[in-house]
Amino acid sequence: MGKASKDKRDIYYRKAKEEGWRARSAFKLLQIDEEFNIFEGVKRVVDLCAAPGSWSQVLSRKLYLPAKSSPDCRDIDLPLIVAIDLQPMAPIDGVIQVQGDITNARTAEVVIRHFDGCKADLVVCDGAPDVTGLHDMDEFVQSQLILAALTIVTHVLRVGGKFIAKIFRGKDTSLLYCQLKLFFSHVTFAKPKSSRNSSIEAFAVCENYSPPEGFNEKDLYHLLEKIGSPSGVEDLGFWITSCFDYRLPKWVVGGSKQEGGSYKSLDPVQPPIAPPYKTALELKKAANHGILEIDKLSLNSDHIWLHCVIPNSKHTTQHQIGEP
Numbered sequence: 401m402g403k404a405s406k407d408k409r410d411i412y413y414r415k416a417k418e419e420g421w422r423a424r425s426a427f428k429l430l431q432i433d434e435e436f437n438i439f440e441g442v443k444r445v446v447d448l449c450a451a452p453g454s455w456s457q458v459l460s461r462k463l464y465l466p467a468k469s470s471p472d473c474r475d476i477d478l479p480l481i482v483a484i485d486l487q488p489m490a491p492i493d494g495v496i497q498v499q500g501d502i503t504n505a506r507t508a509e510v511v512i513r514h515f516d517g518c519k520a521d522l523v524v525c526d527g528a529p530d531v532t533g534l535h536d537m538d539e540f541v542q543s544q545l546i547l548a549a550l551t552i553v554t555h556v557l558r559v560g561g562k563f564i565a566k567i568f569r570g571k572d573t574s575l576l577y578c579q580l581k582l583f584f585s586h587v588t589f590a591k592p593k594s595s596r597n598s599s600i601e602a603f604a605v606c607e608n609y610s611p612p613e614g615f616n617e618k619d620l621y622h623l624l625e626k627i628g629s630p631s632g633v634e635d636l637g638f639w640i641t642s643c644f645d646y647r648l649p650k651w652v653v654g655g656s657k658q659e660g661g662s663y664k665s666l667d668p669v670q671p672p673i674a675p676p677y678k679t680a681l682e683l684k685k686a687a688n689h690g691i692l693e694i695d696k697l698s699l700n701s702d703h704i705w706l707h708c709v710i711p712n713s714k715h716t717t718q719h720q721i722g723e724p
């Protein structure tokens with residue numbers, strides 16, 4: 401769908417640009433907060449898988465900026481927000497950025513160091529792998545991200561704290577629910593209105609962190625493996641029904657001036673600064689200008705390579721464009 405077309409059809413896509421959010425995902429976190437009051441009393445937060453940064457913007461606007469503008473706020477009282485992603489992000493007021501892989505143990509160590517012995521009140525994770533369209537596969541990779549996030553949670557979250565994580569609904573949802581229930585007294589799976597009904601995503605809202613007595617972080621995977629999968633998920637938590645209200649009124653979609661549809665499509669708030677697809681786009685551009693001819697793709701154990709030929713010469717070039 402083109403930019404103008406999305407602007408017309410999706411109210412949150414357009415509203416995000418009007419309000420200066422980097423992605424429409426901002427509304428998912430805002431709506432989760434409206435329902436669950438997740439920011440109450442929060443001073444320290446970790447935003448996992450944060451790029452391009454709309455959730456970090458929400459954290460900055462809800463927590464950091466109000467504190468900063470308060471006349472008697474001392475630097476020491478300012479909320480601490482640490483955001484992590486594989487991709488770099490443009491800066492956001494009051495947000496410390498860490499570029500790293502949340503499945504890597506060293507990333508957790510970097511986060512812990514930023515908290516300087518203190519614990520976080522809230523951990524949010526909107527992590528998503530590149531979706532393949534194969535639901536079982538996508539759900540599995542997503543569940544690995546949640547487990548990585550849960551590992552970080554067990555190291556940085558204070559007792560009583562909250563954890564919000566994107567999940568993919570599927571056959572293992574009930575297992576995930578039971579695993580999360582080991583650590584939180586309340587777990588709810590929520591589908592905010594701004595999350596498209598066609599998407600299998602939902603959010604686990606986990607409240608009151610209370611790990612089992614004597615729990616040792618090193619035993620996390622061992623403990624999770626012990627949980628059997630119960631059948632049925634609908635009765636486990638409550639689901640906030642989604643109501644398609646991301647569509648704009650008909651007169652805007654129709655777009656005719658007589659109907660009042662004089663919308664103007666808006667530019668993105670903050671395009672990604674180093675998207676993973678950047679090399680592929682540059683090569684495509686070069687191919688369109690006849691500078692290169694794309695020959696074939698190949699895969700070795702670590703990377704995807706694009707092989708190109710320089711027209712009218714015998715020269716070839718190889719470009720790494722991603723990881724499998």
Ligand SMILES: C[S@@+](CC[C@H](N)C(=O)[O-])C[C@H]1O[C@@H](n2cnc3c(N)ncnc32)[C@H](O)[C@@H]1O
Pocket residue numbers: 422423425426448449450451452453454455456484485486487500501502503526527528529545
């Ligand atoms: C849906 S986007 C997050 C959007 C973000 N919450 C926002 O509001 O702008 C998913 C992010 O997960 C990140 N991601 C996926 N796997 C990751 C990993 N292993 N470690 C860190 N980040 C990861 C991706 O780089 C991507 O930026």
